[in-house]
Amino acid sequence: MPVNPTISALIKFPPLGLFFCGVLLALVSVFGRWWLITSQYAQCSFPLAFYDIKSEREWIVIKGVYRSYRDGVHSGHMNYLGTLSHFVEGERIAPITPIHRAVWFSGLSHHNLLKLKVTHHSRGLGDRSSDDVVQEYVFPHLRVGDVGVIALYLLNGKVLGTGTESVMRNICVR
16 A cells, blocks of 8 residues: 655654644644634724704713624624713703723624624723613613614725614724
8 A cells, every 4th residue: 555655754754744743833823812812802993972962052972982892703792981971051061971881792694784682781890871871872772682783884895884773874993
C-alpha cells in the first residue's frame, strides 16, 4: 500500500511537521482571540438627540448614545446612556434625568428585517428614569416579551442604517 508523500515527508522530517502544527496553532489562536475580543465591543454605536415639542412653551430634550452588542448568533443586547431635560418657556423646570438602561433580546432575520423579542432589561448605575419615560423616549419595546421589527439598510454601500416601527431611522457610526 503506497504512503501519501506529504505524510511520508512529515514522518521523515519531524521539524517540518512541528513547523506546520505551530503555524496552524498560531492561526487558530489569532482567530480565536479576534472572535473573543470583537464580541465584547459595541457592534454599532449611534448618538441620538431630539426634541419632543409638547406646545409652543413646553418641550423635552433627549440626548444620549445607543450601543448594540452581539451575545450570540441569535441574541444580543442594546445599551442606552443619556439624559432627559424638561423645559417650559426656555427654563429647565426639573433636574436633568440621567438614563442608563439595557435591553437583552433574541431574534431571527429574514432578508433585511430582524424580528427581536425582549428577554429581559435592567437599569444601569446612576439611572433615575421611570419605566414610562424610558418606554416613551428610549426603548419602545421595554417589557419582557415585547416584539419589535428592525429594518436594516446599507447606505452608499458603507454605513448601516436601522429603525423600528415606532422609532426614527438611525445611522450606525461604527
